[in-house]
Amino acid sequence: MGNDKSSQFMFWDCVQLIELTNRKATDLHDLLEGIKKVPPNSIFMHMHQSFLKYHFVHPDYNNDFSEWLSHKLGDDILAEKLSELDPFEYTNIEDLRKTMIQIMEEHTCNGLTCGKVARGNEFYFDQSITLETLTDIKAGNLVEFRECLKKIPLSSIYYHIFEARLRLEKKSDDFSYWIEDSLGLPELAQRIQQMDPYVLSLEDIRKELINIADSYVSQ
Amino acid sequence: MYHNNHNKTIDDYEPIVGANVIDQLRRLADKLDGARVLHVNSTSKGGGVAEILGWMVPILKNLGIDSRWQVIKGDESFFNVTKNFHNALQGVHYEISQEAEKVYKNHNEENASSMNLDSDYVFIHDPQPAPLIEHRTDGIWIWRCHIDISKPYPPVWNFLKRYVTRYNASIFSMPQFAQNLPIPQYLVPPSIDPLSEKNKRLTKEEIAREIDRLEITHDKPILLQVSRFDRFKDPIGVIKAYKLVKKHEDCILVLAGSEATDDPEGPAVLDEVKKYAAEDTDIHILMLPPFSDLQINALQREADIIIQKSLKEGFGLTVTEGMWKGKPVVCGAVGGISTQIKNGVNGYLINSIEGTAYRTRQLLHHPDLAASMGYYAREYVRHNFLLTRHIRDYLSIMIATQHPNETYIQV
Numbered sequence: 001m002g003n004d005k006s007s008q009f010m011f012w013d014c015v016q017l018i019e020l021t022n023r024k025a026t027d028l029h030d031l032l033e034g035i036k037k038v039p040p041n042s043i044f045m046h047m048h049q050s051f052l053k054y055h056f057v058h059p060d061y062n063n064d065f066s067e068w069l070s071h072k073l074g075d076d077i078l079a080e081k082l083s084e085l086d087p088f089e090y091t092n093i094e095d096l097r098k099t100m101i102q103i104m105e106e107h108t109c110n111g112l113t114c115g116k117v118a119r120g121n122e123f124y125f126d127q128s129i130t131l132e133t134l135t136d137i138k139a140g141n142l143v144e145f146r147e148c149l150k151k152i153p154l155s156s157i158y159y160h161i162f163e164a165r166l167r168l169e170k171k172s173d174d175f176s177y178w179i180e181d182s183l184g185l186p187e188l189a190q191r192i193q194q195m196d197p198y199v200l201s202l203e204d205i206r207k208e209l210i211n212i213a214d215s216y217v218s219q
Numbered sequence: 220m221y222h223n224n225h226n227k228t229i230d231d232y233e234p235i236v237g238a239n240v241i242d243q244l245r246r247l248a249d250k251l252d253g254a255r256v257l258h259v260n261s262t263s264k265g266g267g268v269a270e271i272l273g274w275m276v277p278i279l280k281n282l283g284i285d286s287r288w289q290v291i292k293g294d295e296s297f298f299n300v301t302k303n304f305h306n307a308l309q310g311v312h313y314e315i316s317q318e319a320e321k322v323y324k325n326h327n328e329e330n331a332s333s334m335n336l337d338s339d340y341v342f343i344h345d346p347q348p349a350p351l352i353e354h355r356t357d358g359i360w361i362w363r364c365h366i367d368i369s370k371p372y373p374p375v376w377n378f379l380k381r382y383v384t385r386y387n388a389s390i391f392s393m394p395q396f397a398q399n400l401p402i403p404q405y406l407v408p409p410s411i412d413p414l415s416e417k418n419k420r421l422t423k424e425e426i427a428r429e430i431d432r433l434e435i436t437h438d439k440p441i442l443l444q445v446s447r448f449d450r451f452k453d454p455i456g457v458i459k460a461y462k463l464v465k466k467h468e469d470c471i472l473v474l475a476g477s478e479a480t481d482d483p484e485g486p487a488v489l490d491e492v493k494k495y496a497a498e499d500t501d502i503h504i505l506m507l508p509p510f511s512d513l514q515i516n517a518l519q520r521e522a523d524i525i526i527q528k529s530l531k532e533g534f535g536l537t538v539t540e541g542m543w544k545g546k547p548v549v550c551g552a553v554g555g556i557s558t559q560i561k562n563g564v565n566g567y568l569i570n571s572i573e574g575t576a577y578r579t580r581q582l583l584h585h586p587d588l589a590a591s592m593g594y595y596a597r598e599y600v601r602h603n604f605l606l607t608r609h610i611r612d613y614l615s616i617m618i619a620t621q622h623p624n625e626t627y628i629q630v
Contacts, residue, residue, distance in 0.1 A: 013243055017615040018406040020391065022399045041626045054602030056564050056595050120557065124394035126406060129619050133246040133630045153239035 009145060009178045011137040011152050014159040016045070016052060017129040025123040027116045028075065031065070032104045038125045040093035045128035047087055047096070048162050051202050052155060062198055064123075065100075072121040075114045078107050086198060092169050130163060142183060145175075146213040154202040161197055161205060175209065188216050225277040227414050229607075235413050236607045244607060247614040248282035250630045254617065255358075256286040257338035261301065261347035263290045264477075264509040266447070267409055267536040268344050268365055274412040274606055275613070282610070289334055291348045297326040299483055301347045307375035308346065308368045309451070309531055315378055327351055340617050349382040359620045362386040365409065366533045367396040367554050388620055392534045392555055403623075405616050408558065409534045410609035411543060411600070416512035418543055421520055429517030435503055440470040440583055443522035445515055445540070448476045448488040448506070451531040453551070455495050456572050458502065460528065463576035465501075468583050475505040475518055519544045524582050524589070528575050529553055539604045542566065542596035547589040549578045559604070565595035 021038055025031040035043065046064040061067045061083045070079035081103050090096040117123075137152055139145035149157075160174040170177070172193055180189035191212050197205050233241050256279060260268050272288045279286035293301070300319045307313035327350035336351065341360045343351055352360055362383050368376065376398065383389065388403040397404050411418055421429075430437065442461060446452040454474050461472040474492065478485060489506060496502040507514055519525060525541035527550040534555030541548050542559065550556045552568035560566040567578040582589045622628045 013239075013246070015243065015247065015611060015615050017612065017619055020394050020397050020404040020406055022397070022404070024394070039626070054599060056561065056599075120395070120552075122395075126394060127626070129615075129626050129628065131247070131615050131618060131628045131630050133243065135242065135246075151239075153243065155243075 007140055007182060009139045009148075009175075009182070011135045011139075011148060011156050012159055013133050013135050013153055013156045014163060015131045015133070015155070016049065017131060018045070018049075018126045019129060021125045021127055023125040025068075025125070028073065028078070028104070028108055028114065031069075031123060032101065032108065034123070034125045035065075035097065035100055035104065039127050040097070041129075042125050042127040043093050043097050043100075044166065045126060048158075049128065051158055051162065055201070058201060068123045072117045072123070073114050078104065081107065087166050088198075090166065091171065093166065096166075130159075132159065132163075142179075142185070142188075142213060142217055145179075146210055146217060149206060149210050149213065152206075154206070157202050157205055157209075185216065188212065225274050225412075225415070227274070227278070227412075228281050229278055231414055232605075232607055235601070236605060240607050240611075244282060244611055244614065247611065247618065247630060248279075248284060251614060251617055252283050254284055254340060255338040256284050256340045256342070256617070257336065258286070258288045258342045258344065259291060259334070259348045259351060260288075260344035261291050261293070261298075267534070270412075270415070270417070270536070271409055271606075271609070272344075274415060275610065278606065278610060279613075282614075284614075287338070291327070291330040291334075291351075293326045293330075293347075295483065296322050302483055304346050304375055304379070305366065307372040308366060308379070310370045310372060312372050313375060315375060320378070324350055327353075340620075342613075343386070346379055349379060352382050352385045355385075359387045359617070360385075361388045361390060361616065361620070363390045363407075364396065365392060367393075367531065368398055369396055371398075388616065390616065393558055396533075396554070403620075405612070405619075407609065407612040407616070408555065408604060409536055409539075410604045410606045411536060411539050412606045413543060416510075417516050418540060419516065421513075421516060425513075426517045426520050429514050430521050433503070433505060433514060433518070435471065435473065435518075435521075437471075437521060439501075440468065440523040441473060441521060442470055442524050442526055442579060443473045443475065443518055443541075444526045444528065445475045445519065445537045446527065446529070448474075448485050448492060450484075450488055451529060453528045453530050454488070454492045456530075457526055457528045457575070458492070458495055459572045460526070460575035460579065461502070463573065464579050464583070467580055469501075470523075470583070471501045471503065473503045473505065473518060473522070475503075475507060475515060477507045477509055477511055515540075516544075519546065522546060524549060524579055526575060526579070527551065527556065528569070528572075529556065532556055535559065538566075539600055542593075543600045543604075545593035545597040547582045547592040548596060549575055549582070559599070560596075561599075565592055565599050567592075 023034050025034050050062045066079040066083040069075045137148050139148045164170050164174040176189035176192040180186045258272050262269050276286045276288045300322050303313045331351055331354035338358050342363050344363045390405045390407045391397040392408050444457050519541050525546045525548045527538045529551040532554030538550050538556055548566040560568050562568040569575045
């Protein structure tokens with residue numbers, strides 16, 4: 001992401017291309033082995049791709065692992081434990097992976113396993129390739145930033161919030177970094193960082209960002 | 220080279236998918252500006268692949284990609300062999316004789332000698348033209364598999380695999396359909412064109428005119444299955460389900476299909492279905508000529524419930540079409556249909572004749588439920604299975620193949 005530090009925020013967009021890994025899980029053991037061995041971008045994808053999908057109602061879980069554990073394998077306890085993981089507490093996927101493995105090993109140690117899923121309900125490990133493209137949308141100040149938020153694609157919000165922070169191993173999302181560094185508004189940046197995007201949809205995040213920006217603009 | 224009369228531009232899709240989607244496609248296409256792209260398949264009419272190529276090639280051109288579509292030629296012996304391959308790749312036992320192998324290879328060699336395969340990207344669709352890879356001179360070659368080959372009859376898959384592994388990459392519609400391959404395997408579900416004759420909005424008068432031409436009177440609920448006359452589509456099972464429904468609710472069943480030049484079994488299955496339907500005047504069996512898209516569109520819009528009782532399925536684009544028309548669908552829980560339907564929300568998934576009948580009766584008695592399922596069905600298609608998403612994935616794959624082993628690509 002190549003924003004001009006001195007002034008403008010350039011909005012980027014992304015496309016997620018999915019590649020198969022040929023690895024699947026029919027039970028908890030397979031899932032654990034998969035999580036240990038798949039590439040980092042597979043872990044990232046399964047923790048985040050739900051945000052890019054259309055949902056009829058807000059999904060029970062925003063990560064694929066919890067979704068499968070609860071709805072296919074019937075292991076709600078583990079589904080809940082993994083759903084409570086906050087990927088933003090980690091600066092890279094490998095650290096996140098270690099915690100996931102630890103949670104799963106503790107869980108299976110207690111003999112809490114739920115057998116195998118029926119044929120057709122397997123978990124397929126995929127991995128993502130992200131193509132980033134620069135849009136012609138840009139903001140030079142907070143008012144323009146707020147206006148841009150209204151029209152950027154949801155995949156742009158996904159890119160600047162999730163991709164930037166975890167996959168690119170940055171300490172903050174792109175929005176709050178620019179607001180602090182270029183606009184000199186650390187309090188506003190902090191409010192954005194305090195958002196809880198893992199329980200929101202991308203449309204919810206857009207609204208929340210606009211509300212936060214509005215509250216500063218009106219001051 | 221095959222030409223299609225598709226005359227839409229990418230901008231025509233903006234009211235349906237939004238400006239951001241179109242802008243994204245333009246950015247990806249700009250990266251590939253001037254690239255020469257060739258698609259090769261085995262039929263110009265009938266079936267989902269030909270339909271997709273019919274709109275994809277012109278829209279790619281409109282986006283600045285130099286795209287072409289060629290169809291391989293074959294006689295009856297070739298298509299008999301490839302139909303057997305098709306069935307064997309879906310699990311049916313079939314021993315490849317030396318003669319069959321020779322027919323398959325020779326036809327592909329003959330085709331290669333009369334085709335211009337010189338392109339930057341070559342997409343070969345399904346097993347029929349797979350051996351064309353032996354005639355590659357340059358460019359990136361991608362094998363696009365539209366069918367479920369997860370449980371093939373091994374000797375046939377092993378034979379085909381020799382060709383497939385020589386490609387740069389492959390594409391499958393679902394992870395469940397794939398085989399373990401040493402080349403990259405991308406996931407790309409197929410799609411429909413919302414502005415095509417088959418899917419565009421029709422007025423009430425246009426619908427009435429087409430239904431009238433087909434000699435169907437909508438004086439009782441219409442149940443509809445649109446598909447080739449193929450045993451995997453279980454048309455006899457649909458009639459059995461209809462008979463169960465009819466015990467409770469008077470209704471009409473329409474089974475509509477069209478001929479495909481690469482499916483020699485079609486006429487035999489059609490005869491079986493006609494015999495089974497016997498003298499029931501409420502069963503309409505329609506063998507529509509190729510390119511009867513407007514009639515199919517009208518049928519889907521006029522139907523009360525759309526059935527797709529497949530026993531095996533590639534992706535099930537006829538289901539997608541029905542969903543796009545905002546109709547409640549009752550479909551076999553097989554193949555790509557399971558990807559399209561969240562059971563009980565935007566349609567019903569069934570596993571038996573009885574299940575088909577029961578869900579159909581439920582929907583006939585609960586019009587509000589049918590309407591809400593239809594609404595969710597249409598929105599699900601809008602977000603996942605329209606041509607713009609499909610083109611986005613193909614453009615992305617073309618770019619990704621220029622960056623092997625990279626998981627993060629700045630376009």
